[in-house]
Amino acid sequence: MLNSPLSASSNELVINILAMVLSEGKPLDRAYSQHFSGLKLVPAEQARITTVTGDILRRLNLYCFLADIKPEEMERLGSKLLNVWHLFHELELPKMQYSLPVDPDDLVARIEQAKTNPVLWDGCPEWLDTMGREQLGASWEKERAALNRPPKRFLRVNGLKVSRDELVQKLATEFVSTQVVDSVDSALEVTSDSALFRTNSFKEGLFEQQDAGSQRVAAALDAKPGMRVIDACAGAGGKTLHIAAQMQGKGRLLAMDVEQWKLDNLKERARRNGAHNIETRLIVGSKTIKRLKLTADRVLLDVPCSGLGVLKRNPDAKWRDTADRLPVLMELQKHILSSYSRMVKVGGIVVYATCSIFPCENRGQVDAFLAENPNFRLLEDETISPADTGFDGFYLAKLERIQE
Template sequence: MTPGARVAAAIEIIEEIERGLRPADDVVRQWGRSHRFAGSKDRRAISSQVYAVLRRRGYYARAVSAAPRALVLADLVLGEGKAPQEVAALFSGEGHAPLALNDDEHTLISTLSGLHRDGLPSYDVPEFLLPELTKAYGENLDEALAALDTPAPLDLRVNTLRTTRDDAAAALAAVGIEAAPTPHAATGLRVVGNPLIAGTIAYKEGHVEPMDEGSQLAAALVDARPGMQVADLCAGAGGKTLALAATMQNKGQIYATDSDARRLGNLAPRMKRADARNIHPMKWPQDGNFGELHGKCDRVLLDVPCSGSGAWRRHPELKWRIDDAALEQVTKTQDALLRTAAPLVKPGGRLVYITCSVLPVENERRIEAFLEANPDFSLVVSPNDPAPSGATGLRLQPHTHSTDGFFISRLERNTST
């Protein structure tokens, strides 16, 4: 592909992402599948430009507009430092290049070229979230948000039902993929670069699964043990569910469900590949009442829907898809799920609340409200935790643990209940 064709592809992909219907990585992958002529270098270059725009969308939109073509123009000048004549050459209108620049766009890139690239912010977030983010990070705000705006590494969870971490690393090395143990998660491997894992035998045979180290640690903190009765009420596609099955050595029962039945539909083939045999997918009851599980569960995992702010380094488009109304609605959903989950926990059992959010309104505030309404639950802490616990739970962060942002709160039901 010519450089101009790559730019045209980036604009096309950003247009699709801006419609807000699918995650950015899904759109990028689908574009690659439907444009087989694009080589690996082309796809990497296009993806890099798309994500550069998404990470600086707010800043670029203030400088130009929110139109995808204008955002890419801004990135070429402000992000890549290209001169006006270089940008004009990319927008030649010839072959598969974007249409030639009009007079207004020529004026725009000349104006942008007069700005200093050194002024590009180290992070870019919606302004309405800054008060909440400041509550979360205080004097560490700049460092924390810059880390959230930095591309994430590729982490894998080693499936101990199938193999060991050393053997999985050796299998990947045999096909030229370099991976080293993650700093904190006992089952994690961090891959060098961004190779295609899905095509490896290690993946096809269920030995490894892509999973951020923070997500692996969150699953480990559930402390699900062999023989336990576990309910995973927001199982989604089953990433943490499969991690629990491995921890439990296929002994005991995991009842996996999700209010979105479409997401749960991906679990069955993943179970087969992973050799996970103690997972029982179940439909979400129409009345939301899990009566048959009331008071019977040793562990209830609640990996709730959230803003996804902890995953901005992987999904920067999520920054621009949330507003006050959406945030208020998601916190109501989180409270409702906590009310649904609490009765399932048996005395001495634990409710584990997890978000991939860094916002206190989705984390500490939700647990404070829950504990006030449920005095028969108390916070669980351990000196072996990978991060210090506050009054309501612990945080994993890109700037402290090189993970996505996670909040984990373990709440134990008093045995006197």
Template sequence: RDRAFVAETTYDIVRWKRLYAEIAEVKAPFDRDNIWRLFAVWATLKGIKLPDWKYFESTPSRKIKGKFDELSKIRKFKESIPDWLDELGEKELGNDLWTKEIAALNLQADVVLRVNTLQTTKEKLQAELFDLDIETETLPNYPDALKLKERTNVFTTDAFKNGHFEVQDASSQLVAEFLNVQSGMRVVDTCAGAGGKTLHIATLMQNKGQIIALDIYGNKLNELKRRAKRNGAFNIETRAIESTKVIKKLYDKADRVLIDSPCSGLGVLRRNPDAKWKLQPEFIEDIKKTQQEILQQYSRIVKPGGQLVYATCSILPSENQNQVNEFLTSEFGKEFTFVKDKKVWAHESGYDGFYMALLQKK
């Protein structure tokens, strides 16, 4: 319980760092005294009684609450985000949508599991966890998802060790389904990483057919191999992208291609609150160039009549539909037609922000 309290307090202070620092009248980088001041602001606003320590002797509780009310009228302080990010969000999404979305992205994320249907069923897993006093609930429109009713460490359970589930946000679970895979297909996951979506694709294909998981980071693919073994997913082959030859060998070979593209990660701020402070506008500009390059190159893996999904965990149109539109008007993109896309908003779904577009090769 103490560990959970420390973790949640730390997450909270990181999430609201700008707001708390403004109230405490301290500036980064924070020394020890300043960190105690931030903690005092956090505790006061949470209604938690401060201990009788010298650090908290002159904590001005009324002033803290008054300043909080005053700053809560200004979005960049209320949502505790850098000026540039607030300006970018409003420019791309408009005032109303950005206001709703950034508020939702500051809420604590639920823990959602994806049932590994290669090993068990949703009902069996629910019962297995219930026997361990871990209560879950099903989610309508998310066929393989179970949400924990209370946060707890599920990684120590036999159910996890035996590959009965993976922890995966509900929005992320929509991507593999959007790819429209069938047993026996050849599927290439081009930015597989540690393979959360790759493993989901394997279950949707019922382990029949071939999945080729690519990534530029070999260590991530090693993690994917470990997870695949635990999951009982044996139709996955990993290949590190050490040169363009790896991609060229696959041109026109795949029924389905997933490009789970690198992005700003703005849709997953709830679980990575420190990203607000690490992100820089230059990084977003660079990543947009990378996204287009990846689309241009990896799309050539799709065989005629095959389909491609471009997905990001960003909410910015410039990383999402604008990238798809730019691709479709390019030389290689003209070989594709737009089928459909899906914008997943955190403030509507209650889960991470995501984007996915389905394209068909002529």
């Protein structure tokens, strides 16, 4: 966290970003992009702004309760919330041109009251807490607490260009401190406040910023050089690039998505990574999938999901999304698993994955699929717990096709 208050201009930026997210419904990453564009902020100050904004969104209901304001009042009353945030973290009050005062005695009383409500203290909306208890039972409380903590920074070493030990040493010469993640062969944890994307190591394609839990998903695919592999929900391609490194650039790797702009971004990243065996293909309808029936050795289905395992990294989602969205997502997951799994050949493996920790999106979907598809069997599955690992939360299931 910070060791000094934000400047007046940085406080104003935080308030404007929060107002855009909470009043206009913009995703946090787009709000950052819009407000930082054109500004000549030093990396350290930009990091301070994102630290404060992220922390406020992770525990928005708590800070709003302490400031006695509503989220939709952010544009008008945001200065009071920023003052409360600074006092809560035992920092001096920031200097702002227009600043609403905070009653210290009232704040102390509200903090003590909030401590008696663990759901509020953990920054969890009621709808999410209800769902979490239904899905995870007694283990939900530790996951709920883990999801309000700041995310760690992890890198995936690009094995096409460098070894993990070599990257550690090279980053050290660029004043980036890292440590090995024992449970994930390709991962490094960044332990310094460094501007990663300004390093020569990044420009040379030696690493990608990717959560260690996410790296375990692609690793489970166990893609080998010379295989035919399909990443059917590739997005911007973080896992696709990981698979390319597994394949040592040999074989055919088909990255597919329903949005062309994501595939265009992937092409740029692939060039920087030296991943030359990646081919992109836009999914324009069911025929795109049917033409690939029984052709792949490996298929990754990183399906659209609630994102409830990555809330510490995307905290705005829990204030924008509701329980009503989940059934729609689950129908889409069911469709993708049923349809896209047809692309894998006999003896091949499908990895079904989400960035959720709720069984209804995970093992529940897999069990329902297996009940209707006896030509597949479950090899193994895993839920990556934020509470137990310190990573983001993910689920993966390895399914083998045993007959046509």
